[in-house]
Amino acid sequence: MTAFAKAIARSLLIVWAVLAANAAFAQVPVPNGNGNGAPAAKVEEKPADPLGRDTPAGMVSGFIDAAAEQNYDKAAQYLDLSQEKGAWGPSVAQQLQRILDQGGYVFSRLRLSADAAGDQDDGLAPDQDRFGAVRTENGPVDLIAQRVDGKDGVKIWLVSAKTVSDLPALSRTVTSSLVDKILPYALRDEYRIAGVPVGHWLAVIVLAVLTFSVVWAITAAILWVVFRFRGSESRISRVLGASALPIRLFLTAMLLRIALVLTGVAIVARQHMSGATELLGWIALSWIVWRVVDALAEYAIARMTLRGRLSMLSAVTFIRRSVKFVLIAFALIAGLNALGYNVTAGLAALGIGGIAIALGAQKTIEHLVGSLTLVTDQPMRVGDFCKFGETMGTIEDIGMRSTRIRTLDRTLVTVPNGALAAVQIENYSRRDKFWYHPTLDLRYETTPDQMRNLITTMREMLLEHPKVDNDPARVRLLGFGPSSLPVEIFAYIHAVSMDEFLEVQEELTLRLMEIVEASGTGFAFPSQTVYFARDKAPSSANRSPQLAPAEHPDSESDSPNRRAGSAIRA
Template identity: 30%
Template sequence: MRLPRLLLLALLLLLAPPALAQLAPAPAAEAGEAKAEVPKALASPRATMQTFLTEAVAAADGGGTAHLDAAAACLDLSAIPAPARLDSGRELAIKLKEVLDRIRLVDYATIPANPEGPPYVFDRDADTGVSIVIARAPSGEWRFTTETVAGIDDLFRSLEARAKVAGVAGSPANLSPSLWLRSKMPDALKKVGFLMEHWQWLTLALLVIFGVLFARLVRFLLMGPVSRRLDQRELGVPRELVARTLSPLGLIVMAIFWVTGLSWVGLSPDLHSFFVVIVKFLAAFALVRFAFRIVDIMSHVLATRAAKTEGRFDDLLVPLFRKSVKVVIFAVGVVFIADVVGISASSLLAGLGLGGLAIALAAQDTVKNFFGSLTVILDRPFEVGDAVIIGGSTEGVVEEVGFRSTRIRTYENSLITLPNATFISAQVDNLGARNWRRLKATIGVTYDTPPDKLRAFTEGLRELIRNHPLTKKEGYAVYFNGLGASSLDILFITHFETKSFDAAAKGQHDLLLSVVTLASRLGVEFAFPTRTVVLQKGGAAPPTQTYAPADAARVDADHRLGREEALRILGKAPVTTAGAPDASD
């Protein structure tokens, strides 16, 4: 009773937060709700311009990326995709500082300080048509507008050749690897081609090539130490599996190299975001694959150790462990990859919650299979390697038990996959769990076999059973028990004490050969379906053969004869008893 109560309590704890959230009243909106206070650094066009230039100069003087981020905060970056917002914001802040230094010396006194005034236009470039404007956002903060941010690259290329005005302080251009690299390029490579400048395409191609080479170098350097470490622990992991495990690790290293190298290319925000998302997706995908390969190594080590144990239950658990852990890794990986590419994990889970009913209906077979797996684990109706008959129709050897299904290799060498839900209700006949195997046969001899030969033959059969190395020495039965249509029937039942099919088949082979040999030596003929037709032409009927009742001595002599012949067939010297009547009497 305690376990159901704990399960009920856990279910209530899971359902309580959503239910309370729905029942809780929404907080009443206060009249005249206070707005968030606007930072002084962004309170007016003058404050924004002053903050931007001050922070940019501080960054150029060695203040680090913190000042550069503060300068980028003066730009409205809402139109830039989130994955590229940080790097692109820094790059655009550096370029905007270079543009302002080439237009004119900023006089703060000429810039409005009114926090409620109209947008402030610092300059309008005649060649590009781009205006540098500081406007007030709905939140009350003043920033360089999204239109200005979108035109910074065009302004920078247009004004790059113009000298800086006298009196400007600090240049953060040395903080941008792409601007430094661009300054070293000839003018022919600075022309804009498809989507970006020629030197950027060249740099991007080199970045891809060096990333691939660097990933291969890392895999090569790690292959030896990792293999030696595994060999020292005597885990028996093959080098091919180690190589497959290091392959996604190399892809992760390559992705890190590419992300780091993108700062040298100086891509536009949209292209930068595009490439960052692709590279992060590859890295996340490689991380999931790497986790899969680690599980493969663990499963290989566990399977190797399980093969050395006598029991086979652990052989059944290893594949189930491998598949179950991979399912968990896949589920976590989907959420992780969605978060990396910019899909909110909470939105994804909420969407799954809305489709929970549909998923539950679609996954009911999966749930049944899962409980079928639990049935196999807890009840243990069979183990890997057992010969089984499922539902009276499917017969073969169990090869693998998985999270959803079980694979059975038939005696025709075909592979049958059964859903684990089958084992909840199906009859499972585990032939591999037998401690012994039964042999039952009816031996028919001809009707002209005299009783003394029948007694000798049946006793000889018993002696064969008693002296066979694999047969049980109790529970066997050899009796003359039937008058068939064309034979005298002898019931022959024995058991072979072995779980191996091959050993039992060989034992039956040897025993039946001995039966045939015994019949030949005793002059007993095996019957087959026949019909005797007697033609009589008048007179008396032909005489029939009659047999006198046998006394105890005769019966004992017949038995002794059968035993001796059986022992001779088995290559054992018969033991004679003094005073016993001879079989020829």
């Protein structure tokens, strides 16, 4: 597996660990509960090796650290000396360091296996792993690590007995490195920083400057050729121009690793620089992808805008942000791995904490799913005028978590995408036609002939107008209203915007007014007819005997007023 593939695998393993922890936690029996849960059996944990030889990566790191301290007694404990009778361990360890300094190299942290079982897909025996190689005249010779039984039955990784037995022959094939040939004795052997001669650190600085200069010159020439023949506005020119600096940094990091090996810089210095170059390489690679995504997104937005495919702008923006989010996650994980942090084990060890994080992120995941729904279904896009719930406004941005809407009051409303995907959205910008539906209230004095002529003239006016759809373009007398004769007009207007519709609507309304005026009738005003009547007062002969004047002393004085008041009715 390549380093990049391993980084992806580790990232996927992190996601799987969080999800698996959630499922596993749900299946854990509860002690002292309903009595069904059995007590968990104690798992006997094997003690960790104090020298970190549990994995091939730990073995290599421990040997390099011991060599940097010039503690060759400790470094010898990373070698399998079982087949070397009478061999002095510190001398063998020093011999291995000299071979690595002058003609050998070890793999980076990303390539070395951090699994106790080692890399099972390298084509070697299950208990063997490659951890480096030595360049010889007959080709590279692999350096093999072997998993053996240590003290107390603990499995540990050591430099294999076969590799240890080959060290004398390998030492005769390597010569003094180019750096050692150039440096004076004082810079080569006397003064050391972090276990590395000062001269080798100076060589690292010089090689870094020279590598960057060469890469800059080569890339500048390539860019000049591309801009000369493709133009500065072409897609490839935009991508290369935007990512020129990170490309140079990435190439510098890769070539510097090769230059350090070829010039024979000390293995300890190379291992110290390995983490820095890997980190720089991942940062540069992430930077390149970031710039490429931006350049391609801007190019796609410009082309879609030019072609009028505005519905895809929101999808491009969402994909752009999603790729950047994933890119940051991968870069962070790879960068921590390059610095020597075991991110996978650390996150997997969170256990219940990972479950809590997953539960706390439910709303965030809901909004991300809502974002995917909005992008795939595309009920709205940036620039559309929509109504959802009680809010109306223009969509300004559809993000990964929320959508921003500019209301008619010019306020900015931010709505989570999870909530927005669950409500009814009315998109006014997606109308293919505008409904023109006025009702004209004509006076009751309008004669049938006037009404027939009026309806015919209105229908002809609608059919002749270029912006009015002929199907249906209907004009009908609805019946008898309370105070008018209602005439319904039903038509659709072809318009691309509300402003254009309002303009056509105004023109049609004015023509309707002219037609009504020319027909000799007019519009009815809301009115109500009130009728007044006076009832006659009953005569005394017909009055009931029970209503005697004695019983109603004021009947004579008040009766005329009462009769007058009761006679007025609306």
